[in-house]
Amino acid sequence: MNFELAKQRRSAAPHRSMFLRMLIRAAVLRRGRAADALLAMVVAAGVTTAILNLYVDTQTKLREQFRNYGANIVVVAREGEGLPADALQMVRATLPGGSLTVPFGYAVARTSDGRSIVVSGTDFDKVRKLDSWWSVTAWPQKGAESEANAALVGIRAAKVVTPQGRPFDLSFKGRKIHLAPAGTLKTGAAEDNRVYLSLSDFESWTGLQPSTIEIAVSGSAQEVNSTIRDLQRPLPLADVRPVRQIVEGEARVLGKMRSTLLASAVLIILTAALCLLATLTGWVFDRRRDFAIMKALGASAALINGFFAAEAAALGAVGSVLGFALGVGAATWIGRANFHAPVAPRLSVFPVVLAGSILVALLAAIVPISLLQRFQPANILRGE
Amino acid sequence: MFVRLVYESFRRQKRRKLLAGVAVTLGVCVATAMIAVATDIGDKINRELRAIGANLVVTPQEDTLDVEIGGVNLKPPSDGAYLNEADLPKIKGMFWRNNIVGFAPMLPVSVTVAGTNTTLLGTYFAKQIQFGKQDFVTGVRITHPWWRVEGEWPDDGSQNVLLGERLAAKIGSHAGDQIEIAGQHHLISGILSTGGVEDDQIVAPLSLAQQFIGKPGAVRRIYVSALTKPEDAFARRDPASLRGPEYDRWYCSPYPQSIAYQLQEAIPHSHAEQIRQVAQNEGTVLSRIKGLMLLITVAALLASALAVSAAMATAIFERRTEIGLMKALGAGDFPVSALFFAEATLLALISGLVGFLGGALLARQIGRSIFASQITIEPVLLPIILAIAIGVTFAGSALAIRRAVKFDPVYALRGEA
Numbered sequence: 001m002n003f004e005l006a007k008q009r010r011s012a013a014p015h016r017s018m019f020l021r022m023l024i025r026a027a028v029l030r031r032g033r034a035a036d037a038l039l040a041m042v043v044a045a046g047v048t049t050a051i052l053n054l055y056v057d058t059q060t061k062l063r064e065q066f067r068n069y070g071a072n073i074v075v076v077a078r079e080g081e082g083l084p085a086d087a088l089q090m091v092r093a094t095l096p097g098g099s100l101t102v103p104f105g106y107a108v109a110r111t112s113d114g115r116s117i118v119v120s121g122t123d124f125d126k127v128r129k130l131d132s133w134w135s136v137t138a139w140p141q142k143g144a145e146s147e148a149n150a151a152l153v154g155i156r157a158a159k160v161v162t163p164q165g166r167p168f169d170l171s172f173k174g175r176k177i178h179l180a181p182a183g184t185l186k187t188g189a190a191e192d193n194r195v196y197l198s199l200s201d202f203e204s205w206t207g208l209q210p211s212t213i214e215i216a217v218s219g220s221a222q223e224v225n226s227t228i229r230d231l232q233r234p235l236p237l238a239d240v241r242p243v244r245q246i247v248e249g250e251a252r253v254l255g256k257m258r259s260t261l262l263a264s265a266v267l268i269i270l271t272a273a274l275c276l277l278a279t280l281t282g283w284v285f286d287r288r289r290d291f292a293i294m295k296a297l298g299a300s301a302a303l304i305n306g307f308f309a310a311e312a313a314a315l316g317a318v319g320s321v322l323g324f325a326l327g328v329g330a331a332t333w334i335g336r337a338n339f340h341a342p343v344a345p346r347l348s349v350f351p352v353v354l355a356g357s358i359l360v361a362l363l364a365a366i367v368p369i370s371l372l373q374r375f376q377p378a379n380i381l382r383g384e
Numbered sequence: 385m386f387v388r389l390v391y392e393s394f395r396r397q398k399r400r401k402l403l404a405g406v407a408v409t410l411g412v413c414v415a416t417a418m419i420a421v422a423t424d425i426g427d428k429i430n431r432e433l434r435a436i437g438a439n440l441v442v443t444p445q446e447d448t449l450d451v452e453i454g455g456v457n458l459k460p461p462s463d464g465a466y467l468n469e470a471d472l473p474k475i476k477g478m479f480w481r482n483n484i485v486g487f488a489p490m491l492p493v494s495v496t497v498a499g500t501n502t503t504l505l506g507t508y509f510a511k512q513i514q515f516g517k518q519d520f521v522t523g524v525r526i527t528h529p530w531w532r533v534e535g536e537w538p539d540d541g542s543q544n545v546l547l548g549e550r551l552a553a554k555i556g557s558h559a560g561d562q563i564e565i566a567g568q569h570h571l572i573s574g575i576l577s578t579g580g581v582e583d584d585q586i587v588a589p590l591s592l593a594q595q596f597i598g599k600p601g602a603v604r605r606i607y608v609s610a611l612t613k614p615e616d617a618f619a620r621r622d623p624a625s626l627r628g629p630e631y632d633r634w635y636c637s638p639y640p641q642s643i644a645y646q647l648q649e650a651i652p653h654s655h656a657e658q659i660r661q662v663a664q665n666e667g668t669v670l671s672r673i674k675g676l677m678l679l680i681t682v683a684a685l686l687a688s689a690l691a692v693s694a695a696m697a698t699a700i701f702e703r704r705t706e707i708g709l710m711k712a713l714g715a716g717d718f719p720v721s722a723l724f725f726a727e728a729t730l731l732a733l734i735s736g737l738v739g740f741l742g743g744a745l746l747a748r749q750i751g752r753s754i755f756a757s758q759i760t761i762e763p764v765l766l767p768i769i770l771a772i773a774i775g776v777t778f779a780g781s782a783l784a785i786r787r788a789v790k791f792d793p794v795y796a797l798r799g800e801a
Contacts, residue, residue: 068665106453116451133660188657193450244579248530249436259754275691282698338675
């Protein structure tokens with residue numbers, strides 16, 4: 001009855017080669033064991049994908065973190081000279097997208113009781129992005145009329161010019177300006193001693209051009225250096241220099257992180273590969289009876305090797321595709337959880353994972369097969 | 385009988401036990417190394433971040449405004465208050481003294497060199513200081529590691545100076561030349577390159593700068609490089625509003641704020657402030673790196689847990705005949721499972737121990753080759769790792785044991801899997 005049914009089904013099935021059929025039926029009939037092997041494959045490929053993705057991407061992410069330290073390049077006018085009027089446009093045109101450029105103009109003004117104070121004109125919106133560590137009680141409002149002559153007063157300067165937070169006067173070369181403090185600024189550095197106002201107010205009051213442009217560019221040390229060279233060319237009269245303190249500190253920390261990540265990646269990938277090797281070897285070894293029957297039926301060594309190799313390769317391919325999807329998901333989640341920005345999936349990782357998975361799977365198949373080749377099929381079939 | 389079964393199983397199936405044992409050892413080894421690296425990475429990166437420079441600055445309490453543009457200080461030298469150099473060693477007597485990596489006093493003085501007005505900055509380079517019984521070395525070579533000198537660093541007790549590279553190019557001096565500053569001749573021991581305002585200045589030993597303004601022991605400000613903990617809401621609270629245990633907790637946490645507070649206590653008439661650019665970002669970078677390592681460690685734990693359970697499952701699956709025999713002889717599900725669990729526990733304990741030692745060695749190697757310093761392994765980690773190893777081995781075995789026990793002994797004995 002059963003036999004009839006099977007015969008019927010067989011004749012109904014479309015004509016396929018025996019080889020393919022054996023491959024598919026082997027996987028379908030031993031669902032449990034095949035699923036175990038596939039699971040191991042998927043997890044190994046997934047972990048590898050995730051770690052490779054992270055290894056490539058976190059360095060960029062960490063580099064972005066370092067941009068919070070502010071400018072890594074400064075353009076400074078030579079002593080006694082201002083920057084050319086179109087310097088800012090020129091700098092912005094030269095820089096890659098996503099860079100921040102903030103102009104600063106400086107002047108020494110006098111307070112109403114004759115004390116010297118440094119006044120700086122800048123672009124508040126940009127400073128806020130560049131120098132995120134500035135602790136400001138209230139930024140001067142943009143757009144509204146209140147922005148006119150609104151000033152950000154350093155916490156130490158405030159004690160001198162406006163202890164009660166009232167509007168105050170400053171003079172520069174005999175020209176007076178009336179300023180309303182919008183908020184106080186605290187950084188723990190030289191900024192605490194200064195009064196900041198908007199660049200347009202600063203220019204119309206002092207008649208001075210910005211003398212410094214602070215620039216934050218993302219990139220490796222080489223990229224930063226080539227940006228500096230690109231900037232120096234159109235600005236021969238200015239000094240373009242890296243903020244070494246930041247650039248070197250960043251390079252140092254990132255270098256160590258790269259090595260740590262690499263060491264972790266090697267360890268994890270090695271563990272995953274070994275786990276896979278053990279599982280697959282067990283799986284193939286478990287099927288020594290299939291092997292013996294095939295051999296007893298007269299299959300050549302090449303055919304048997306080919307069969308198990310094809311099986312392993314198929315497993316590796318399917319496992320790595322599923323694993324890749326899983327790994328990309330895991331990497332994205334880690335990116336979001338830790339850096340609040342998703343890790344972009346890198347398709348370039350896929351061939352590596354695919355080739356690696358197939359290689360490990362083949363290795364796992366070949367070892368037990370070559371071991372089994374030494375035995376007589378009869379012995380295996382008798383369960384010895 | 386039970387003990388004998390377990391013992392004989394280990395004695396007779398050396399190859400299989402070794403295979404499973406190697407898998408557990410390897411898994412535990414990787415897990416230990418990753419946990420050790422992840423717990424220590426914060427401290428290591430914190431030290432690396434000190435390369436960005438001092439994160440705290442101490443100034444006189446009653447100081448006048450600095451009038452400084454591009455590093456040129458326009459404030460009259462007689463103006464303003466000073467700190468006392470004699471108070472500096474007290475920094476090493478603070479509660480968090482071991483977190484102070486280094487400090488450097490600064491005293492800028494206006495001088496005229498070869499017809500140019502410039503600043504002479506007095507500081508420590510690598511000065512030997514004594515506090516109580518301990519000796520330590522501190523100065524800009526520790527707090528400002530990005531400063532580079534072509535030639536020699538001057539000795540702190542000498543009259544030699546460093547010339548900033550732009551100033552040197554301007555007046556055409558080289559290392560080894562003499563320079564006249566305020567009527568005195570000094571040897572330029574090296575040319576300094578910092579990428580900052582110091583490139584236009586002269587940097588000299590602190591005592592020399594004090595001579596120029598005739599104020600022995602005067603210091604304008606002190607840069608302190610300290611290992612700190614990322615600040616949180618508790619750190620931002622005003623110490624005056626805290627009382628009792630809360631105050632103690634605040635005081636005894638290495639927040640930038642509490643270290644600044646202690647610096648103020650140590651140095652009379654001073655005001656200590658965190659340099660927000662350095663101190664604030666340090667916390668973010670540090671927490672990102674720590675978070676990343678934590679997540680990667682979780683991935684490593686997952687991978688090794690899977691390796692262990694896969695190895696255990698395979699080992700048990702191979703022993704179906706044995707299980708069938710035991711069941712045919714009348715053993716119930718429970719004794720059979722107990723036997724396998726006992727074996728798994730023993731295996732996990734032995735391999736876990738070996739793996740822990742291996743992992744400790746691996747972590748040390750990583751620490752030495754990447755950070756050039758030791759990664760310490762807390763002994764507390766051993767029981768935790770062993771517990772995890774046993775747990776994972778159990779979990780890995782459980783499914784395979786359940787499947788093996790459910791299997792009909794007749795099929796198992798006939799070898800029809």
